[in-house]
Amino acid sequence: MKKLVLTTAVAVTFALPAIACELEVHDAYARTSTAMSQSGAAFMHIMNQSATDCRIIGARSDVAQRVELHTHMEDADGVMRMIEVEEGFTVPAQGMHALARGGDHVMFLGLNQSLSHGDDVAVTLVLENGEELELVIPVDLERGADHGGGHDHGHSHGHSHSHN
Numbered sequence: 409m410k411k412l413v414l415t416t417a418v419a420v421t422f423a424l425p426a427i428a429c430e431l432e433v434h435d436a437y438a439r440t441s442t443a444m445s446q447s448g449a450a451f452m453h454i455m456n457q458s459a460t461d462c463r464i465i466g467a468r469s470d471v472a473q474r475v476e477l478h479t480h481m482e483d484a485d486g487v488m489r490m491i492e493v494e495e496g497f498t499v500p501a502q503g504m505h506a507l508a509r510g511g512d513h514v515m516f517l518g519l520n521q522s523l524s525h526g527d528d529v530a531v532t533l534v535l536e537n538g539e540e541l542e543l544v545i546p547v548d549l550e551r552g553a554d555h556g557g558g559h560d561h562g563h564s565h566g567h568s569h570s571h572n
């Protein structure tokens with residue numbers, strides 16, 4: 409188990425091989441629907457600084473038995489359901505892809521531990537080109553569902569990350 413020491417809420421590190429995707433993750437958070445929930449999800453804004461589209465085809469984390477890329481789709485009865493997105497999420501060149509409540513998300517199925525507010529979850533996003541994006545995502549159980557887009561209400565939760 410790798411120890412991660414952070415001074416900021418989100419740290420992004422990735423190696424830069426020949427065909428590099430320059431991705432930056434902002435505003436990431438993870439949550440569960442209830443304290444006793446067996447599953448959870450992570451949301452974030454993924455910026456692509458590179459000149460090519462970058463596709464995220466998978467995710468890994470020790471926090472859950474399975475980590476899947478999900479989205480919400482309305483079924484024939486008008487009910488919103490979560491489905492796995494086999495083809496992954498494309499972050500357009502010089503663009504952004506948002507993982508948000510009610511939309512695309514990283515799904516944690518079968519949590520190995522409960523997610524408490526203020527915890528950090530280490531998640532690795534796997535790109536189609538073989539690159540990996542290592543994230544440390546704070547658990548935020550207080551974040552409202554309407555988050556995202558044109559917001560400007562500074563998140564100063566004052567986390568102090570000390571992992572000993």
Ligand SMILES: [Cu+2]
Pocket residue numbers: 449478479490491513514515
């Ligand atoms: Cu899901």
